[in-house]
Amino acid sequence: MPQSPTYNPVLSGNPQSATARSYPNGNPTLGYNPAGARNTDSAVPLHRKEAVIHDYASDGPAPGNLAFRWTYGSNVAAKNRDPRVQVVQYNEDTFVLRQNVCVHWEAPFTYLLFGNEGALLIDSGATADAELYPLRKTVDAIITRWGQARGRNAVPLTVALTSGEDVAQNQGLVQFAGRPDTTIVPRPLGAMKGFYGLAANWPAGLGRIDLGDRAIEVLPTPGTHRDGVSFYDPYCDFLFTGDLLFPGKINISHDGDFVASLERLKAFAATKPVKWILGGHIEMMFVPGKYYARFATYKPYERVLEMEPSLINEALQYGREVQGKDMMLIRPDFALFNGVSPDARTQVWPEGVPNINAPRPF
Secondary structure, eight states, X not given: OOOOTTOOTTTTTOGGGGGGOSOTTOOTTSTTSOTTOXXXXXXXXXXXXXXXXXXXXXXXOOOOOOOOOOOOBOSSGGGOOSOSEEEEEEETTEEEEEEOTTTOTTOOEEEXXXXXXXXXXXXXXXXXXXXTOOHHHHHHHHHHHHHHHHTOSOOOEEEEOSOSSOHHHHGGGGGGTTOTTEEEOOOSHHHHHHHHTOTTTTTTOOEEEEOSSOEEEEEEOOSSSTTOEEEEETTTTEEEEETSSOSSEEEESOHHHHHHHHHHHHHHHTTSOOSEEEESOOOBBSSTTOBXXXXXXXXXXXXXXXXXXXXXXXXXXXXXXXXXXXXXEEOSSOEEEEXXXXXXXXXXXXXXXXXXXXXXXX
């Protein structure tokens, strides 16, 4: 029968021609491989002889999957047997890691991104002890496996923080001290500004970490911390915001900087596609406006991690409302604490937020 250039004998029903087929891993012109979609490298053999050069440029965000329930701890932390570090592979170049809530109640997230010339670890968790929190061991294992699949013996690693002041995100940094082929972004504010080339234009400028055809942009976003930064990944269209914006209790340290940072995020997101905002923690329940108390090690009813980019506008609106006031303000997806204790309570439920009784976690 006539054969077009896209002919695949296996798909045409001629299995005897299978050994001569042109597309051993599937015909890229078929409908389930639309133009612009990123084809994965999952079928490549380990220990390749030549390095794979991945194409990080295409229309729309890179496909991936975050439809996963995070481990949620135990009433008795000492009896918890979940992994110390939970790893979710969003796609073949993007990993989301979470610290076990029974190791540290804030259960921070860290993010590992790969490009053609190196990897970036965003944040380092809340525990320094590698026995309790084996972050480096976990990251090293992922990098080794990724390097084997891509034919790379060496994968330089950069470790960066959304805030060097945030003890829930900077404690694991010591595990990477002395690690070969590793660059650690310095924690002191002045040195960090210099590393990103932002000394002369903080907080208005933009920094950059080039992983090789996957350039991560660095946005100064102080407000919850003086040295706060957010990271934008143009491959997945993710905005990593640390403690500035996440589904939890946002403790504002300087409300003027907080509002200004959200204004910059809003302006930035107007020029770049943002699929999701990924913060440093989850504290909210799936019930609107309800959150877990500090030090809780059992959180079975968490809200999802990812936030819609429209929440930048909502956070900005209510950030302006609390500016100059010592108050807390509850919204469905986050709560703002400005000049008050993170344990503060309100006697008046906010208008527009459904007041639904949260399930008891027992």
